[in-house]
Amino acid sequence: MSANKPVSVNAELSYQKAPDGSIVVFLKGILNSDTITYFYKELTNLLKIEIPRKLTFNCKDITYCDTIGVSLFIKAAELARQNNYGYEITNLDKKYTQLLNLFHPDTQEAVGEVTIKETFIERLGEDSLNLLGDIKESITFIGQATIALLQSLLNPRKVRWNDVLITSEKVGVNAFGIIALVNFLVGLVISFQSAIPLEKYGGTIFVADLLVLSTFRELGPLMTAIVVNGRSGSAFAAEIGTMKVNEEVDALTTMGLDPIRFLVVPKIIASLIMIPILTVFGNLFALIGGLVVMITLGFPPVAYLNEIVSAASYVDFLGGLFKSVFFAVIIAGVGCLEGLKTQKGPAAVGDSTTSAVVRGIILIILFDGIFGVLFYYLGI
Amino acid sequence: MEDKMEDREVIISVKNFTAAYGANVIIDNISFDVYKGEIFVILGGSGCGKSTVLKHMIGLYPPASGQIIIEGEDITAVEDEKKIGILKKIGVSYQSGALFGSMTALENIMLPMEEFTNITTDMRKLIAKMKLEIVGLKGSENKLPSELSGGMIKRVALARAMALDPEILFLDEPSAGLDPITSAELDQLIIKLAKNLHITFVIVTHELASIYTIADRVIMLDKKVKKIVATGNPQYLRDNSKDPWVRQFFNREAEVQTAN
Numbered sequence: 001m002s003a004n005k006p007v008s009v010n011a012e013l014s015y016q017k018a019p020d021g022s023i024v025v026f027l028k029g030i031l032n033s034d035t036i037t038y039f040y041k042e043l044t045n046l047l048k049i050e051i052p053r054k055l056t057f058n059c060k061d062i063t064y065c066d067t068i069g070v071s072l073f074i075k076a077a078e079l080a081r082q083n084n085y086g087y088e089i090t091n092l093d094k095k096y097t098q099l100l101n102l103f104h105p106d107t108q109e110a111v112g113e114v115t116i117k118e119t120f121i122e123r124l125g126e127d128s129l130n131l132l133g134d135i136k137e138s139i140t141f142i143g144q145a146t147i148a149l150l151q152s153l154l155n156p157r158k159v160r161w162n163d164v165l166i167t168s169e170k171v172g173v174n175a176f177g178i179i180a181l182v183n184f185l186v187g188l189v190i191s192f193q194s195a196i197p198l199e200k201y202g203g204t205i206f207v208a209d210l211l212v213l214s215t216f217r218e219l220g221p222l223m224t225a226i227v228v229n230g231r232s233g234s235a236f237a238a239e240i241g242t243m244k245v246n247e248e249v250d251a252l253t254t255m256g257l258d259p260i261r262f263l264v265v266p267k268i269i270a271s272l273i274m275i276p277i278l279t280v281f282g283n284l285f286a287l288i289g290g291l292v293v294m295i296t297l298g299f300p301p302v303a304y305l306n307e308i309v310s311a312a313s314y315v316d317f318l319g320g321l322f323k324s325v326f327f328a329v330i331i332a333g334v335g336c337l338e339g340l341k342t343q344k345g346p347a348a349v350g351d352s353t354t355s356a357v358v359r360g361i362i363l364i365i366l367f368d369g370i371f372g373v374l375f376y377y378l379g380i
Numbered sequence: 381m382e383d384k385m386e387d388r389e390v391i392i393s394v395k396n397f398t399a400a401y402g403a404n405v406i407i408d409n410i411s412f413d414v415y416k417g418e419i420f421v422i423l424g425g426s427g428c429g430k431s432t433v434l435k436h437m438i439g440l441y442p443p444a445s446g447q448i449i450i451e452g453e454d455i456t457a458v459e460d461e462k463k464i465g466i467l468k469k470i471g472v473s474y475q476s477g478a479l480f481g482s483m484t485a486l487e488n489i490m491l492p493m494e495e496f497t498n499i500t501t502d503m504r505k506l507i508a509k510m511k512l513e514i515v516g517l518k519g520s521e522n523k524l525p526s527e528l529s530g531g532m533i534k535r536v537a538l539a540r541a542m543a544l545d546p547e548i549l550f551l552d553e554p555s556a557g558l559d560p561i562t563s564a565e566l567d568q569l570i571i572k573l574a575k576n577l578h579i580t581f582v583i584v585t586h587e588l589a590s591i592y593t594i595a596d597r598v599i600m601l602d603k604k605v606k607k608i609v610a611t612g613n614p615q616y617l618r619d620n621s622k623d624p625w626v627r628q629f630f631n632r633e634a635e636v637q638t639a640n
Binding site for chain 2: 036070096
């Protein structure tokens with residue numbers, strides 16, 4: 001099938017076999033990206049039938065040949081070498097010969113595709129080393145960030161408050177809508193789901209108890225932290241990661257400005273301020289979600305409110321807030337650390353962002369569990 | 381240079397072209413032609429809009445007014461399929477290389493062939509390797525852009541621009557950041573391609589040495605008047621231009637404080 005040959009384009013391959021087993025191939029017309037596939041397929045079909053003693057190209061009728069066209073000769077030369085037969089190009093126009101001479105005849109084989117297969121042991125060793133390096137880097141970062149934070153506490157004028165304000169707006173104010181919505185819906189769904197079984201025992205009003213305790217102690221801080229982690233932790237990693245790729249972080253260092261103080265501290269401070277505030281609002285909206293359910297179930301808002309006040313204490317509320325402070329440190333810390341660990345290239349920024357979000361969520365859940373156990377033993 | 385005397389076929393024609401970012405006019409109503417097979421250099425001081433002109437010529441930005449006609453078709457007026465048809469005839473290498481970070485050097489060069497031709501995979505590989513060989517990077521096939529040096533990235537970018545053997549190559553600062561030897565080799569390559577394949581080059585550059593070696597014709601843009609202040613052969617302009625600023629530029633002299 002010569003469907004490869006574009007109808008409108010002038011290209012033709014013909015050949016003559018001599019009795020001594022040599023083949024002369026006549027190339028005619030244009031050799032470029034449109035016709036190369038036609039020529040190549042015709043040639044390989046011809047050589048498939050029989051291996052010649054000698055292959056000669058007669059290029060008298062080539063009207064145009066570019067570097068893509070020249071690749072045909074290089075391919076043919078390689079085939080000839082592989083199968084040990086003679087090979088010659090005749091009547092090729094001087095300017096195309098010059099072009100052909102740009103290439104070494106072994107262009108194709110020169111590059112052994114280097115694919116070193118790693119054994120399982122090698123992989124294991126490499127991964128362990130990477131993990132150790134990772135842990136070391138994280139510990140170093142925690143130390144550096146702590147020192148930088150303490151220094152800023154002692155000397156608040158050294159903090160870049162302008163950056164703190166800008167970050168606060170991004171982390172806090174701009175996240176208000178989604179935090180309110182997520183928590184409202186979670187409150188609504190939990191109340192609704194728990195109302196169904198509780199109704200069987202005639203205790204529908206205890207929906208309020210269940211909701212307020214689970215929200216204050218767990219869901220409010222947790223949902224807020226996870227949403228902010230997805231929104232801002234990733235943004236921190238992407239921002240710092242891009243700066244790293246653009247050598248901006250190096251520039252800061254050589255100017256004598258500590259990147260941690262300059263980039264990380266404002267983000268941690270902003271998160272420390274905004275995430276607890278967001279958690280308070282998150283709690284509020286979860287309770288409003290519960291209120292909607294209770295009203296539809298026929299309870300007056302006052303009854304719901306009274307039940308909440310009697311069920312929850314300040315300890316529950318403050319315990320949740322206390323956790324959210326830790327979540328804030330995790331979100332900002334992990335986001336910035338992953339950003340600073342960014343390797344080269346745009347794909348690396350994507351990797352950092354992903355691992356910032358993933359590690360952030362894992363650590364948030366982990367610490368939530370630890371606090372749960374801790375609070376239990378402390379009797380809170 | 382002998383091409384200059386042939387009957388000169390216009391391949392790109394820029395007519396009454398004005399470029400502006402918002403209200404900020406960068407280039408004010410310029411016109412020029414590029415002839416087939418010539419090496420055409422756009423020159424000027426920093427910030428005069430050289431790259432802007434280039435980016436408009438390859439259809440990245442719509443001009444504020446005017447036409448840019450490539451082989452008879454106005455790239456500013458066509459869309460979709462027709463525009464892709466024009467874009468297939470041109471290759472562009474960007475100032476920063478703009479290689480795709482997730483692909484190896486070889487894959488970067490194979491990408492346009494994969495998308496626009498029916499060339500088989502092993503031939504695509506061979507052709508991509510040849511292109512790398514042209515720019516002197518044999519052996520770097522499987523490296524990712526992050527593993528290449530700045531100069532190597534530029535050369536891979538040039539190889540990628542040449543992947544489909546385009547009729548016109550646009551190069552934005554091709555030799556900036558290259559060592560003098562590689563830079564000179566690149567100049568020879570450009571001349572060879574222009575002569576043997578009749579590829580037309582449109583090059584934005586500052587490198588005087590390379591301009592004298594390769595340029596058939598230059599246009600020179602000026603930031604103040606936002607127009608072309610000189611057109612012609614660089615050697616001729618250096619010795620004969622009436623504009624002192626143009627002579628200064630070609631002789632690499634510092635700006636003399638004058639009353640203007």
